[in-house]
Amino acid sequence: xxxxxxxxxxxxxxxxxxxxxxxxxxxxxxxxxxxxxxxxxxxxxxxxxxxxxxxxxxxxxxxxxxxxxxxxxxxxxxxxxxxxxxxxxxxxxxxxxxxxxxxxxxxxxxxxxxxxxxxxxxxxxxxxxxxxxxxxxxxxxxxxxxxxxxxxxxxxxxxxxxxxxxxxxxxxxxxxxxxxxxxxxxxxxxxxxxxxxxxxxxxxxxxxxxxxxxxxxxxxxxxxxxxxxxxxxxxxxxxxxxxxxxxxxxxxxxxxxxxxxxxxxxxxxxxxxxxxxxxxxxxxxxxxxxxxxxxxxxxxxxxxxxxxxxxxxxxxxxxxxxxxxxxxxxxxxxxxxxxxxxxxxxxxxxxxxxxxxxxxxxxxxxxxxxxxxxxxxxxxxxxxxx
Amino acid sequence: xxxxxxxxxxxxxxxxxxxxxxxxxxxxxxxxxxxxxxxxxxxxxxxxxxxxxxxxxxxxxxxxxxxxxxxxxxxxxxxxxxxxxxxxxxxxxxxxxxxxxxxxxxxxxxxxxxxxxxxxxxxxxxxxxxxxxxxxxxxxxxxxxxxxxxxxxxxxxxxxxxxxxxxxxxxxxxxxxxxxxxxxxxxxxxxxxxxxxxxxxxxxxxxxxxxxxxxxxxxxxxxxxxxxx
Numbered sequence: 102x103x104x105x106x107x108x109x110x111x112x113x114x115x116x117x118x119x120x121x122x123x124x125x126x127x128x129x130x131x132x133x134x135x136x137x138x139x140x141x142x143x144x145x146x147x148x149x150x151x152x153x154x155x156x157x158x159x160x161x162x163x164x165x166x167x168x169x170x171x172x173x174x175x176x177x178x179x180x181x182x183x184x185x186x187x188x189x190x191x192x193x194x195x196x197x198x199x200x201x202x203x204x205x206x207x208x209x210x211x212x213x214x215x216x217x218x219x220x221x222x223x224x225x226x227x228x229x230x231x232x233x234x235x236x237x238x239x240x241x242x243x244x245x246x247x248x249x250x251x252x253x254x255x256x257x258x259x260x261x262x263x264x265x266x267x268x269x270x271x272x273x274x275x276x277x278x279x280x281x282x283x284x285x286x287x288x289x290x291x292x293x294x295x296x297x298x299x300x301x302x303x304x305x306x307x308x309x310x311x312x313x314x315x316x317x318x319x320x321x322x323x324x325x326x327x328x329x330x331x332x333x334x335x336x337x338x339x340x341x342x343x344x345x346x347x348x349x350x351x352x353x354x355x356x357x358x359x360x361x362x363x364x365x366x367x368x369x370x371x372x373x374x375x376x377x378x379x380x381x382x383x384x385x386x387x388x389x390x391x392x393x394x395x396x397x398x399x400x401x402x403x404x405x406x407x408x409x410x411x412x413x414x415x416x417x418x419x420x421x422x423x424x425x426x427x428x429x430x431x432x433x434x435x436x437x438x439x440x441x442x443x444x445x446x447x448x449x450x451x452x453x454x455x456x457x458x459x460x461x462x463x464x465x466x467x468x469x470x471x472x473x474x475x476x477x478x479x480x481x482x483x484x485x486x487x
Numbered sequence: 488x489x490x491x492x493x494x495x496x497x498x499x500x501x502x503x504x505x506x507x508x509x510x511x512x513x514x515x516x517x518x519x520x521x522x523x524x525x526x527x528x529x530x531x532x533x534x535x536x537x538x539x540x541x542x543x544x545x546x547x548x549x550x551x552x553x554x555x556x557x558x559x560x561x562x563x564x565x566x567x568x569x570x571x572x573x574x575x576x577x578x579x580x581x582x583x584x585x586x587x588x589x590x591x592x593x594x595x596x597x598x599x600x601x602x603x604x605x606x607x608x609x610x611x612x613x614x615x616x617x618x619x620x621x622x623x624x625x626x627x628x629x630x631x632x633x634x635x636x637x638x639x640x641x642x643x644x645x646x647x648x649x650x651x652x653x654x655x656x657x658x659x660x661x662x663x664x665x666x667x668x669x670x671x672x673x674x675x676x677x678x679x680x681x682x683x684x685x686x687x688x689x690x691x692x693x694x695x696x697x698x699x700x701x702x703x704x705x706x707x708x709x710x711x712x713x714x715x716x
Contacts, residue, residue: 194534234533317559318550318583320526321538336524339538341616347522355557358520428537429646430625460629479627 178412182486190222192481195236199262239279281326338367340425369403376403395446407466413441416463435460519555521611530650542620542647549585565604620648622696622706632713643673643694650698661693
């Protein structure tokens with residue numbers, strides 16, 4: 102063999118090995134994140150002490166944040182109910198459950214915030230909020246992201262269930278969700294006409310902004326904190342429009358398309374399970390990787406489901422209803438209630454005969470250790486199954 | 488001599504595989520993917536959390552991003568060309584966004600974008616659903632059936648009109664052939680009658696919504712309400 106070939110082969114092998122090493126290292130390299138202090142012109146009053154979130158929440162799995170309910174009490178989730186109670190005194194737009202005080206808060210159709218104490222609703226001493234369009238409590242409900250209108254401008258704020266005050270956030274925020282640590286806010290951030298994905302640290306009252314993903318524009322997508330390191334960008338449900346899901350890994354800085362061509366797709370990520378539906382897959386109970394974790398016989402909409410610990414509850418329409426018709430209130434459903442044991446992969450119906458006298462078309466399901474809360478779309482009141 | 492030849496043959500095989508996978512890897516690296524997302528700037532109620540679907544005349548805003556080997560591409564210097572139904576509408580370096588309006592004269596509703604960077608051009612086509620504006624009559628009663636002696640509230644909710652706010656609409660109603668007023672109130676309250684009186688067991692309801700900013704945008708929706716004895 103000629104020496105020329107030997108050298109060529111050795112050089113090529115070394116080159117390939119070097120390329121593989123570089124490729125692997127470059128994908129795993131963690132680079133320091135840029136920190137931008139907000140300047141005075143973009144910062145609004147941040148006057149409320151930082152809500153440190155709910156310390157009782159822990160993370161038990163890598164891929165899904167597990168809502169542990171009340172881990173110290175050793176209680177199990179209530180799975181049989183004997184009565185239904187009307188919780189709100191007026192129709193509501195949104196509500197949440199503040200676990201530490203075992204309290205329900207809700208936003209009325211007029212933009213008032215009320216809380217329920219001993220079965221009675223009390224209006225908080227806050228100005229009514231105009232056009233509340235988004236309410237996103239963190240796990241445990243101690244802090245709540247709100248999107249509303251103030252002097253004709255759409256802004257975001259954080260409501261503290263403990264202090265019962267609202268702290269406005271920067272007007273640069275386009276969309277905001279709770280980070281996987283349940284304390285920081287991950288936001289779509291517009292400054293100078295450029296949109297980035299940023300993290301707002303709770304330690305400094307959400308005034309320090311760290312760029313997670315610079316200069317990215319995606320229209321009509323929902324942001325979801327999939328794990329400590331991963332964000333999902335989920336295209337909104339579009340009637341007859343095929344949607345996609347993208348994932349960004351904060352550590353490896355890799356951006357990828359993980360699903361596309363999804364028709365009639367809707368996703369509801371909850372504490373212990375992700376619920377989704379699509380034309381191809383039907384109704385699926387999945388993990389955060391969107392992998393089916395148990396078989397389901399009943400067909401329902403993800404928005405009618407939620408989970409606590411290893412138990413999921415789904416209201417199931419007795420006759421099939423399309424997502425678009427349900428979203429637009431074009432038709433209303435008559436729901437049964439099903440319970441799913443995520444560990445045992447078991448699906449069972451909960452008998453509501455004799456409990457619910459009026460039909461239920463449930464949305465915004467919140468299971469707690471002792472009750473199952475929901476809004477009935479027929480009258481938009483909050484109800485609890487106890 | 489024979490061993491030497493055999494050795495050379497093995498080395499040639501190794502060389503072949505090394506070159507093959509090297510070229511394969513390089514080819515794979517040069518395969519950017521375009522992500523095109525859009526939003527329609529038309530009217531829908533604040534409670535609707537889905538994607539707004541454009542109707543004719545709706546301004547639709549598009550944006551393109553590129554990814555290659557998991558990395559977001561910097562398109563600020565890339566030549567980007569936008570086409571509506573094949574006709575060029577915008578182009579230039581770093582033109583990541585475009586606005587498109589489809590009219591009734593358009594036979595199709597395609598938008599394509601071509602991005603050229605480092606001598607490579609990638610094209611992405613998007614088929615945009617364009618629908619008629621919708622008027623939903625919200626009747627929150629199971630099977631549209633209501634008991635007698637009840638006040639029934641029916642709400643007319645417009646979707647995907649080329650309007651800004653609910654104040655841009657004028658609503659009117661026809662109940663069993665009788666006109667029931669016109670105005671900005673999108674709620675109709677009906678009393679289903681005393682249980683002791685004979686009254687219609689089926690009520691035919693027509694709701695109308697007209698966009699005051701564009702008077703040709705008018706939509707009628709009909710429904711039937713059943714009164715149980």
